[in-house]
Amino acid sequence: MNGLINVLKHPGLTSHEVVVALRRMFNIKRIGHTGTLDPGAAGVLPICVGQGTRVVEYLINKPKEYRAEFTFGIRTDTCDAGGKILDKSAGFKLDPLILNEVLDEFRGEIKQVPPMVSAVRHQGKRLYQLAREGKEIERKARRIYIYELNILRLQRGLAYPRLLCDIKCSKGTYVRSICADLGEKLGCGAFMSFLVRTASGPFLLENALTLEEIKEMWMRKDLSFMLPIDYALRDIPALTVKEKAVPHILNGQPLAPSGILGGIGKNKMPEFVRLYSPGGKLLSLGNYCSTDEGEWHYKPKKVFASL
Structure with missing residues (x-):
């Protein structure tokens, strides 16, 4: 399989x-x-x-996409609904204008410290394992990217206001940390009360x-x-090779321009490609390589011989 x-x-x-x-x-x-x-x-x-x-x-x-609910006025030790409540601030008045201003600080490239209840490794152990042992480890901030952070619904007339939002972000983003950091900036605390991943790439x-x-x-x-x-590789350019070139690619040998089916034109060739047989079978992923003499070829990086 x-x-x-x-x-x-x-x-x-x-x-x-x-x-x-x-x-x-x-x-x-x-x-x-x-x-x-x-x-x-x-x-x-x-x-x-x-x-x-x-x-x-x-x-x-x-990129990953999420739909999340943030509840304001409550802090938990895990920043989500599964944690122990640390404190409450009932009746916090959430100003939509201030909320939007603060949310702007979370869009684009930001630095984020991974939560203790995460799968990040420290000296061979996951952080969440250390957290269960009652240990707190200093973590370095990481650069992440928030492509989109859109408000879907804001419920203000509650003891603990709630925000439902859609987030599109880069690898390594912790939505619970966005929630907790947002709560701290607003001065009321917050925890992530709901999370569903709606997309991961395609x-x-x-x-x-x-x-x-x-x-x-x-x-x-x-x-x-x-x-x-x-x-899930559709964003990588694809080339079809001639039938005579198929066995060479399956043996990991470089693909010269003469082995590509159809005209290749004079445009700059892509740096990384999918290589297919005339029958549409995925053969390999290949890197573009050139020589000082101006010649070039694609060197197979991953060969799928048994597909």
């Missing part, structure tokens, strides 16, 4: 538990996810199977399948849940 699966993770499951369940279901060792989703959160969790695991590095950096929530749905399809020998490896 080789390919990608768009899994809809239930709240309460860890990303690792999803991988373990599918590994047992398919009786396959080579399987993994493309980025941890909090146990308390639901949503899109792309899974790579077989040779699909060889493209994880190209999926993990793609994987969308509306197309995701639960583990139960995947199991039912598997039992019926319906493998339509398995997406092709190149499903």
Whole structure:
């Protein structure tokens, strides 16, 4: 089995538990996810199977999208609903104009300190493991990028006001930290009361399948849940090679211009490409290489010989 699966993770499951369940279901060792989703959160969790695991590095950096609810006036030790309440400030009056001004500070490139309840490693241990032991470790701020942060609904007439928003962000962003930092800037504290990942690169929530749905399809020998490896590589330019060049590429040999099917024109060639057989089979991912004499070729980086 080789390919990608768009899994809809239930709240309460860890990303690792999803991988373990599918590994047992398919009786396959080579399987993994493309980025941890909090146990308390639901949503899109792309899974790579077989040779699909060889493209994880190209999926993990793609933007993520979330729908989140922030509750103001309450602080928790985990910055989410699963944590211990530290303090409350009931009746906080949330000014929409001030809220919008502060939200602007979270758009674009920002620095963010990973929360203690995160999967970041410190001396071989996950931070959340150290947090369970009651330890607090100094963490360095990381640069992340918030592409979009849009308000969907603001409920002000509550003891603890709530904000529902959509966030599009880069890899490594912790939405709970955005929430907690926003609460601190507003002077009232806040915790993330709800989170669902709505997209991870091209994987969308509306197309995701639960583990139960995947199991039912598997039992019926319906493998339509398995997406092709190149499903998530569509932003990489594609070239078709001549039939005579196919065995050379599968053997890891460079592809010269003469091996490309059709005219290549005089435009600058892309630095990184997908290489396909005339029949549409994905053969390899290749890097552009040139010589001092002006000659160039594509050197296969990852070859998919058994697809």
